[in-house]
Amino acid sequence: MFDKNFYPTPKEIAFKMIEGLDLRGVNILEPSAGKGDILEVIESKTANIYCIEKNQELQSILREKKYTILGDDFLKFKPDHIFDVILMNPPFDNGVKHLLKAWEISEEGTQIRCLLNRESIENPCTKEKKLLLNIIQNNNGEIEYLGNCFKNGERKTNVEIVLIKLQNKTKRKKFQFNFNEFQKEEINIEELNINQLAKIDILQNLEDRYISVKKLIEEYLVLKNKLEFYLDGIMDKYTVDTLLAKSFNNKNREREYEEIIGNIRNRFWQVIFSKTKLEEKMTSNVKKDFFGNKKEYSIMPFTVENVNKLLEILIQNSKHIFQNCIEEIFDYLTAYYPENRVHIEGWKTNERWMVGRKFILPNMINWLDLKYVKSNIIKSLDYTKADKLRDLEKVLCNLIGKDIMRIKTIEQTIKEGIEFSKWYKSEFFRFKVFKKGTIHFEFLDEKIWNQFNNRACEGKKWLGY
Template sequence: MFNKDFFPTPRAVIETMLAGVTVKGKIVLEPSAGKGDIVDYLNEAGAKKVVTCEINPDLARIVATKSTFLKPDFLKVDRTEVSFVDIIVMNPPFSADEKHIIHAWEIAPDGCLILALCNYETLRNDYSKDRKILKQLIKDYGFEQNLGDVFGNAERKTGVNIGFVRLQKPRKSDENEFEGYFDTEYVEEAQGNGLLPYNEIRDCVNRYVAAVKLYDNVQVNAVQMGLLIKKFSGMSKLVFTLSEDGKAKDRETFKIELQKAAWKYIFSLMKLQKYTTSGVMADINKFVETQQQIPFTVNNVYKMLEIIVGTRESRMNKALEEVFDKITKHYSENRYSVEGWKTNSYYLVNRKFIIPYFTGDDKRWPSRVIKVTWNGTGTNIVNDLTKALCFLTGKSFDEMGDFDYVDRVPSNNYGNIKTKIKPLGNTADGVPLWGTKFEWGFFEVVLYKKGSGHFTFLDEKVWAMFNQKIAQIKGYPLSEKPKERPKPNNPEPPKTGSSTTQKAGASAPIQTAPIQRFGSSEVAVTYNPKRKGIEIVFGRNISIEELRFLKANDFEYSATNKFWYTMYSPELFKQVKQQFNLQ
């Protein structure tokens, strides 16, 4: 039963992790549950619900008896499945602790608290890309602590110092979005409004109500049966129950789970997965999991559909902004410790851009043709981007289909794949080879074995439309059509009091403003045409904390005493002067 990563968490360590944290009434995820030591503590502390993952089959059977079991492999859990979770408490396998903590952060909903143990060496020695990413997350959103050899007297000893990581994900979305909108009484409308065929909604609601009534009838029959046979020897302990996998299910639990299943059925009828982004699906899943006090009635079903349709534009804007931030984060000099490329910009999406974490070639069974990680980080980004572009352009997502299936299209063994691609290079049985171009949806695509996907907008107008929409959402100006700054054939000499410098690789000179001194410090404001942004260069080390007065999304900080700002105005420079007491 035990493997090299199985180390049950001592109760004293759990108490340290949860010190000052209110668990009562909260929904908690334990993604590497083992035999359930943390689960037992959470249940005793009054957690409303404990959701678990455990990859070892024997341990999974144990922990499933004391929690709501989600799936074996936590690394295959996506954000829509845990969008209702309040806290994540985890003791991940130390052989991959950084990967598990980063994944927890990526899928955690807004406002979620993450409490994680790890090998302290993971935090002390950040030699790998994932460790650098984790280090940056801790710096920006939490803290770390060396607990020492706290497993020294544990059930299984580790022999290493244990690190504790606490991360708090910022709260962005409105958790009370649906509050006050639905009826709390069972009152049904007389007719539908055309969003779905009325008979299907009524049929679904009627099935739900009938099932709850049948459960009540079982309870009535159980009481009557007990009265009839109680005098017969050996029959007095006979009990009627509704059970699933050998576990009894009381009326309230049955009703809640049936209601969640009914909501999911309604959303499947609408085919929401095809036309809404992963973020919207996460919001919907959170609603389903947490809004059991809302009666499942015809009237409330239509009100929910009205919310989804009525707020589609604002949700698509949110999706566009999320995708934009994810793509631009991977530019070459980013401060997030993630992989970056010069192809990507940091304040707009270039016509060609690169997304990592895309492909799924297994080195054990290497393939000549492309392999895509289904429902992976990269595929979710590009699917969300495409759905948002469909909204902007008026096209249907059905015209291009889900990117998750681009490696299965030609054979179409599944019979229902509607994804359409156009190979532009060599193929094998119709599937593009690694490193060869193909067209899908709005993009020309090249996928590489190392995991990156290279995308180029096919239509320059769609590219321009996307960046203009982002500029509108974020509130900064762009030209009508994104384009490179023209190179001057005969650049004018710098004005008196200015200096001209040539940055390595720059396509045009950088005009530098006069240096302004403050004591032993100095600062210069320059315009970099290659970056299309302002560089403010300091003559001393400037910490990131000193730049908190600026909007975080508008600048990037570099250890070379610079930061780049995408908008320059006299007001901005006035702020900088005031902040650093420049004369």
């Protein structure tokens, strides 16, 4: 079942782990989340839930349950979020390392609840185990002995288990400083009298503040300049200024940090998505399906490892993606055959089992353009149908290895202005537009026409191809 370390948390133990925790509006992380057994007992709470899981099959289960996955290797995890609660049932043979990692990424106030093999606590024979015991002792951590609580679990074991409860009290919050380290006396302006010399201590306090503010403004502008430098090509200066301006209105610095970093991280991921140019080769629906996961990727920390994993997925799926694109367009073009009663119209030129070299598509022109056209010239397609034609041209470009940015598309040809009932040429077709909004097409190259049909029918496993 999945792997040797997969021991789903029994529901009663999961409830015990969250006892006494206020989970409203907090960020919760579960490393080694398995199939989400701990998360399921808190999903009714209004919490922001994140998880990490190494096993690909288990990741699929987590995605089906709509959990946000931040990565697959917790020990290499570099967080962009600030977690209020970390709930853990790590691999029994590596649990101490996982708990130390949770401590490392925690902030002041972070609550950690972790299940461990009892032997990890009672036999501190390694530096890591000794360090963990020291952390527990110095932070008033609790150790609760649960016995062999997995003996009746989904996957049984008689290993003795302990529940470690820790709250980080040693770190200073990221966005606070110790006010006791600085002197800021109250300034009573009423004590100043225009008819007497100002009190030296009041004026000196004001001057000290002014000097401090000048220094901080200088540091702020230098940092802002650095920020703009590193974000050059990722985010424009106006957007940077907007993000920083919003921060002045947000009193929750932790959430403000996450919002700003989230925006910036999305831009970095967007660079990767755009540089792959895979979107240029996808049809609208296939792109929607595949990049429905874009949000999932963009919430993951931007690391070399995560980027490489994404690129591996794109490479491994490129043939499958392209086949889906071909079949989507094939189905669209063969929908308008005469016997298809789903549609009002069907044309003899349109085939059912293959795309004819000549075919007709209806309702291609924006009806307002047709209604108000004052001449015999048309310059625009219906925008949804323009997408479909561009999808067709993307598929054909990919089929023969052409760059769609370097061809003359149907849409570009029409934008230049065309007359009704007159033949025009784009890269792959000759076509003419009629006043009722239909367009008649003919493939210019018989070889490309055959390639397209053969590839689509092979994918559908139709005989004869």
